[in-house]
Amino acid sequence: xxxxxxxxxxxxxxxxxxxxxxxxxxxxxxxxxxxxxxxxxxxxxxxxxxxxxxxxxxxxxxxxxxxxxxxxxxxxxxxxxxxxxxxxxxxxxxxxxxxxxxxxxxxxxxxxxxxxxxxxxxxxxxxxxxxxxxxxxxxxxxxxxxxxxxxxxxxxxxxxxxxxxxxxxxxxxxxxxxxxxxxxxxxxxxxxxxxxxxxxxxxxxxxxxxxxxxxxxxxxxxxxxxxxxxxxxxxxxxxxxxxxxxxxxxxxxxxxxxxxxxxxxxxxxxxxxxxxxxxxxxxxxxxxxxxxxxxxxxxxxxxxxxxxxxxxxxxxxxxxxxxxxxxxxxxxxxxxxxxxxxxxxxxxxxxxxxxxxxxxxxxxxxxxxxxxxxxxxx
Amino acid sequence: xxxxxxxxxxxxxxxxxxxxxxxxxxxxxxxxxxxxxxxxxxxxxxxxxxxxxxxxxxxxxxxxxxxxxxxxxxxxxxxxxxxxxxxxxxxxxxxxxxxxxxxxxxxxxxxxxxxxxxxxxxxxxxxxxxxxxxxxxxxxxxxxxxxxxxxxxxxxxxxxxxxxxxxxxxxxxxxxxxxxxxxxxxxxxxxxxxxxxxxxxxxxxxxxxxxxxxxxxxxxxxxxxxxxxxxxxxxxxxx
Numbered sequence: 001x002x003x004x005x006x007x008x009x010x011x012x013x014x015x016x017x018x019x020x021x022x023x024x025x026x027x028x029x030x031x032x033x034x035x036x037x038x039x040x041x042x043x044x045x046x047x048x049x050x051x052x053x054x055x056x057x058x059x060x061x062x063x064x065x066x067x068x069x070x071x072x073x074x075x076x077x078x079x080x081x082x083x084x085x086x087x088x089x090x091x092x093x094x095x096x097x098x099x100x101x102x103x104x105x106x107x108x109x110x111x112x113x114x115x116x117x118x119x120x121x122x123x124x125x126x127x128x129x130x131x132x133x134x135x136x137x138x139x140x141x142x143x144x145x146x147x148x149x150x151x152x153x154x155x156x157x158x159x160x161x162x163x164x165x166x167x168x169x170x171x172x173x174x175x176x177x178x179x180x181x182x183x184x185x186x187x188x189x190x191x192x193x194x195x196x197x198x199x200x201x202x203x204x205x206x207x208x209x210x211x212x213x214x215x216x217x218x219x220x221x222x223x224x225x226x227x228x229x230x231x232x233x234x235x236x237x238x239x240x241x242x243x244x245x246x247x248x249x250x251x252x253x254x255x256x257x258x259x260x261x262x263x264x265x266x267x268x269x270x271x272x273x274x275x276x277x278x279x280x281x282x283x284x285x286x287x288x289x290x291x292x293x294x295x296x297x298x299x300x301x302x303x304x305x306x307x308x309x310x311x312x313x314x315x316x317x318x319x320x321x322x323x324x325x326x327x328x329x330x331x332x333x334x335x336x337x338x339x340x341x342x343x344x345x346x347x348x349x350x351x352x353x354x355x356x357x358x359x360x361x362x363x364x365x366x367x368x369x370x371x372x373x374x375x376x377x378x
Numbered sequence: 379x380x381x382x383x384x385x386x387x388x389x390x391x392x393x394x395x396x397x398x399x400x401x402x403x404x405x406x407x408x409x410x411x412x413x414x415x416x417x418x419x420x421x422x423x424x425x426x427x428x429x430x431x432x433x434x435x436x437x438x439x440x441x442x443x444x445x446x447x448x449x450x451x452x453x454x455x456x457x458x459x460x461x462x463x464x465x466x467x468x469x470x471x472x473x474x475x476x477x478x479x480x481x482x483x484x485x486x487x488x489x490x491x492x493x494x495x496x497x498x499x500x501x502x503x504x505x506x507x508x509x510x511x512x513x514x515x516x517x518x519x520x521x522x523x524x525x526x527x528x529x530x531x532x533x534x535x536x537x538x539x540x541x542x543x544x545x546x547x548x549x550x551x552x553x554x555x556x557x558x559x560x561x562x563x564x565x566x567x568x569x570x571x572x573x574x575x576x577x578x579x580x581x582x583x584x585x586x587x588x589x590x591x592x593x594x595x596x597x598x599x600x601x602x603x604x605x606x607x608x609x610x611x612x613x614x615x616x617x
Binding site for chain 2: 293
């Protein structure tokens with residue numbers, strides 16, 4: 001490290017009170033920013049859990065559908081029409097809906113029920129116990145062993161329950177990539193069993209899941225589906241649509257944005273003000289350095305180094321604190337929805353860079369203005 | 379005849395404009411020589427500090443020239459001027475301006491670090507100069523743990539560590555009691571002054587006049603005359 005930066009480092013860290021205040025300010029701001037955005041990312045991921053777990057390339061739906069949970073049933077002929085589109089390798093129906101289970105102890109529990117195509121079982125979860133062919137057995141359901149599984153109260157293979165006066169029995173346990181948003185257990189069964197067990201409207205297909213022959217066929221399939229009066233979205237597009245809904249049409253995104261901006265302002269206020277005070281207190285020393293022969297760019301490099309060092313250290317602590325809090329929260333709240341993504345970290349990093357830039361800009365302006373002559377005048 | 383260290387010719391400096399204009403230095407010309415200890419004295423507001431700032435390359439005059447070893451310092455770039463101060467001039471500020479968050483030896487090493495000398499080498503050199511000013515064993519203390527006289531010595535060590543040709547001390551005894559002030563200046567006279575170095579001291583303190591070779595008197599921004607220190611030479615010699 002160049003000597004001038006070593007001096008800058010010592011000036012910064014040896015002023016313990018201010019250094020800690022700076023670190024706390026930035027750590028707190030980074031923690032809040034990452035925590036907020038991670039919660040949001042977690043919620044968005046869970047909101048799209050069915051899309052992620054089923055994994056179909058193309059989803060055909062009513063154009064008014066906003067989220068995967070709010071389905072608008074499609075008539076059966078849509079399935080036939082989609083199957084007739086050139087470029088479709090196969091298309092299968094999917095049922096996705098809510099049901100009320102009566103457990104062995106007599107209590108009721110809401111559940112999300114997914115009905116898979118009877119012939120292909122496309123989108124089936126990965127079993128951790130039991131056999132997939134048992135799903136065709138009488139009253140058979142597969143329970144997803146995720147953070148909500150405990151709400152089935154000790155369910156295991158062979159556990160029975162009632163669903164709309166029908167007997168249900170768990171024949172397998174499975175896991176999926178992403179848990180749902182609404183805090184209820186998930187059961188998988190066949191499409192036709194869901195129609196028998198769960199009261200339905202005239203139309204029954206929640207989504208038509210499509211696999212194109214080649215990626216080049218996707219555009220044509222989408223066009224043909226739109227021409228038929230429906231909407232076809234790729235998996236990523238559907239996830240984006242769900243995200244868009246939660247971000248911009250629920251107020252959730254706006255609230256998160258406000259919280260993130262507030263975190264930024266808090267961080268900027270604490271660290272900016274502390275850094276400014278730090279510079280003010282050392283202003284005569286910087287003036288003395290200038291008189292001795294330090295060049296303006298050397299003083300700027302000192303301030304930039306100090307701001308960068310404290311910001312990056314605060315960023316590291318903030319990320320660590322956030323990871324710790326999420327880990328602790330998951331110990332006690334298994335369904336705690338928070339995901340630290342590269343995007344969250346990147347956003348917080350950019351915010352920290354902005355905080356460091358503004359703080360150092362204030363410092364640099366002050367230091368460049370000080371005249372060595374003022375040091376002589378006292 | 380000793381070689382000229384600083385040659386100032388026709389220096390003028392004013393601040394402000396119109397009615398608020400203050401003429402701080404008025405047509406001042408003088409030479410300072412190697413091997414001499416030159417005092418600049420005068421009442422408050424007489425332009426001593428302004429003149430000192432001009433000759434040390436800190437404050438640009440409105441007119442006049444300052445030559446240091448044949449270099450016209452106000453005719454070179456800002457970076458060159460900073461380099462000039464770094465290599466040629468050592469400053470001892472009135473309030474010392476030591477960094478309280480650095481150790482004593484790190485404070486002294488600052489000019490060498492600015493000269494881009496390696497950290498360890500700079501600290502070793504600085505430790506030697508701390509020994510010269512009588513502060514052996516105080517290297518790792520922060521300046522605030524030192525007495526006023528010791529802090530003054532740290533400031534002196536910092537000023538001489540880069541072996542500058544010209545040493546400028548601004549009111550070196552202002553914050554010290556009488557005995558300590560005399561000791562510090564006597565120390566500078568006996569240990570820091572050499573044939574290759576010129577020392578200029580701005581002071582109000584008549585108790586240290588005895589250590590001067592020449593005393594330059596200023597009043598209302600004008601140079602009013604030179605004296606030889608009465609105790610050293612025993613006579614007054616206006617130039």
